[in-house]
Amino acid sequence: MTPSLIALSMIAGIILIASVVGFYAGARHKMDLEQWTVGGRGFGLVLVWLLMAGEVYTTFTFLGASGWAYSRGGPALYILAYMPLAYVISFFILPPIWEVGRKYRLQTQADFFQIRYGSKALSAFVALVGVVFIIPYLQLQLVGLGIIVEVSSFGGIHRTPAMIFAFAIVAAFVFTSGVRGIAWVSVIKDFLLLFAAVFIGIAVPYMYFGGIGKMFAAVIHARPAHLVLPGATKNLGQTWFISTVLLTSFGFYMWPQGFGSSFTAKSSDTLRRNAVVMPLYGITMPLMLFVGLSAMLVLPNLSNGDLSLLTIVRKSFPAWLLGLIGGAGALTAMVPAAIQMLTAATLFAKNLWRPIFAPTMSDQQVATLARITVLVITAIALIFAVYSSVTIVSLLLLGYAGVTQFFPGVVLGLFSKRVNGPAVFSGIIAGISAVTFLMLTRRDPWMGWNAGFVGLCLNFAVVATVTVVLPRRASEDTNFFAAKVSSI
């Protein structure tokens, strides 16, 4: 057997085992909309932890982080900073979101806006923005899968057919297993990723430099400026760092899928205790950066930093190990991608299509429409993935610039009685417009600031202004959550 055949069959085997587990775990439960999207709201600490870790540790962790350490250097440090902070935010906001979710039987993020602000238009708009900005995140997983197959086949299989094939599997997986199957596949994926990350993160610096400390000594000797901000870039300095860390830690649970996964928990205390321990799980992130930095010295001429981790693995280890690590990587792309597809499809069918175009649809029809939507959204992400060449981290930051615009509406909605629907609506529009303008005119970062963060500041300012300007309605003080339960 050739090395590429060995590696590829390892990857296929891992995907097959994971899919069987997913189908089996999903098949044991009757699949109505509530079971498919929030697992019947009965997940304890362990399953919630796995599900949340499952969607957090994605291709971005595996290939993107090492890729940025390779190509950008210092700016990749933002990844180590924002993760613990994201859990600090979640400690404060997820438990109350869960309380609202249980009280009004919410399934999606847009449901939350509907209940809090009593506006179908706002809720549909939130669903639309959520779906649009999940697409770059899905695209990122696709690019990752394509890279894995491309590198593992030693360039024999082109990235495009690999991506199409991989996502057919993910879509099939989403169709049949729903959120419960995905949570169990996360178990396999987390063990494999943990093994792969610790192994590569220690072995690669050891093989080429004699240890992590010696690897750093070599980088400091060769390119000391690479290790501090702005690294190999011109415009990602300390201002960019602060604004990006704030944007991404605020936005972490504004992803519709992260927001939605909090509804799967059994109690709000599950979420709070989860937040306390989650930062420890991030300990694999620095290891990924070490691999990227090692690759920078060992393989200095790669066309794309995102290739660095797998290329150095291929250079250093036997084919079966490349296959095992590639398989772990494939699952870290598939599991989050499955959750993202599921969320985007549910949002589209339940919060955008039904209320606006077909109010008479039954839950069963919504579930069917959601499954069709899975295919459409995947196809769109696939087209973008084939035709663009943006780095994995840049795709993630693009998504963050969009979804973090929900943050004012969520946080003020939870803790302030005053804030109202029109204020939040105009805030999101202002934020998204600013982000779109700055990005399309290539002004990200803008005067050193992350464009998404500029949009967020504008968003907050607009929400505050409109809230103060609009007359206070008498009902708002007593009716904190609008309680239009019948329409959910």
Next chain:
Amino acid sequence: MKRPTLGAIFFGLVPFVAVCFSVSLWDRIHPIILGLPFNFFWLILWMLLTPLCLCAAYRMEVHSGNISPAKKEIH
């Protein structure tokens, strides 16, 4: 919704100051600690210290009666 106590918010802010706002103080290579450049060492250290801050925030919330103390959960 009940707002978190000031004490809990204080402990939540500590990691923000440590790894975000103070970047100009720690973003440098020297001193090298445990073989790591200082910025890497500092951020990894705070991955370990953040759970401690959140533990403290948790206790503040329990103490104030905002949340009832953790019950044993059955899976």
